[in-house]
Amino acid sequence: MSNHPEQSDAASTAPVIHAVHENPAWFGPFAAAFEARGLPHREWLLTDGGTLDLDEEPPPGVFWSRFSASSHTRGHHFSKERTRAVLAWADAGGRRVVNGRSALEAEVSKVVQLSALRRRGIDVPRTRVVVGTAHLLDAARTFQATIGGADFLTKHNQGGKGLGVARYSSADELAAVLTDGGLEEPVDGVVLLQEYAAPADGSITRVELVGGELVYAVRADTVHGGFQLCPADACALDPETGRPLLPPGASLPPEPGTSLFSLREDFGSAPWEVDLVGRYRTVLADLGIEIAGIEFLQAEDGRVLTYDVNTNTNYNAEVEAVAPRSGPGAIADHLGALLHESR
Known part of the structure; x- marks a missing residue:
């Protein structure tokens, strides 16, 4: 798997799932899900500069973008523009692109996210x-x-x-x-x-959607997790020291051996939850997003406030162990079906 596939692998003829991303630390669960299903895939690591020949045809298959808005914090300052270029090239070449250019623009702009949510009547923080x-x-x-x-x-x-x-x-x-x-x-x-709207119960909820389907919802502890609620295991550790991080905004330090994340087994049946998820589906369709984790909180004053749309959603291992359906598995199934259609 080349870090510069635009240069070296464009002539490949076998359709595969092309995973476009910049953070290998987050990719393991998805690779495992692809391998468990026998789905051919390749990683396109867009972590630095490179070249792209627009005269070449994009390789066949499905392009799936996992570009992260935090890429610059890992020193990948050119990843955003490089990903934009690759996704535009793939789309113009007639390839199926999942979480393409419009999803990328939402990933890097909370203004875009909040405006799209408001348009569909979803309450957001002032x-x-x-x-x-x-x-x-x-x-x-x-x-x-x-x-x-x-x-x-x-x-x-x-x-x-x-x-x-x-x-x-x-x-x-x-x-x-x-x-x-x-x-x-x-x-x-x-x-x-x-x-600042304080959650009534000290938690927020993250709703995971793949291909328009609700996979599950996760409760995240804001008392111990503060404002840093990335569910990937790698997010909980300092990349330099390997030690647990004290998240910004946390009231109490994380408790050793206790996860910040748990499955919300009751989510998705109450009428207001059904309505909210339906509105989320419409917003994602507006933005051209097929895979996302959307976060909301239930405020002390009774409002349900949605404040974040994550298009490179990660999944927590402890939640995955008890969830009725796997998040990476749902993504693999979705991309696998699209790959079959592209052949």
Whole structure:
């Protein structure tokens, strides 16, 4: 499997599942699911620069993008543009693309996500978009006034792994951080100011959807997990030291041997849940997303607030062990059916 398949493997004639991604640490469960089903696949690691010959035909098969909005935190600063190029090339060449260009644009923009959710009548946290951190403090002062002086969050528009998420009780607190140079600059220059809505039960819910089907829902503990609620096992460890991380925003440190994630066995039967999942399906169809994990919380004031759409969804091993259906297995089945249709 080449790191530069655009150059060396474009002449391949056997249809396969082409997994376009930049983080091998997250790929193991999907490779295992493909192998268990005998599905031919290849990894296209777009971790650095490269070349792409637009005169060449894309190789046959199904292209599946797992580009992550947090790619730049792993030093993969060109992955976004390289993935855009490969997906555009594959689509123009008539190949079946799963989570293609429109999904990528949603992955790297919470503004796109929140706007699409609002369009379909889904409640989202009150949010203000700030382009350029020079405008952030003034915007925070007026924004906090509009939410009645309540606590607010800063978030990176291109996020993932809780990037840039911090809670403030006043604009003066933010001013002190800015003065000290403690604000983490967003990669695209866009920061969101968002109301802080405390979950009523100290948790959020992540709804996993593949090909329009509900696979399962996961409860994530925000008391111990804070704002960093990536379910992949690799997310819980410092990549340099291998030690457990204290997530930003956590009230208590994670408890050794206790997972932040558990299966929500009761989810999907209540009328409001059925309606919400139906709306999620419509939003994903609007955005051209076939595989996603969507996160919401039930606030103390009774609102159900959806705040994140993850198009490179990961799955937690402990949840997978007890879930009635496997997330990676559902993806493999979906992509396998598309591969069969492409032959």
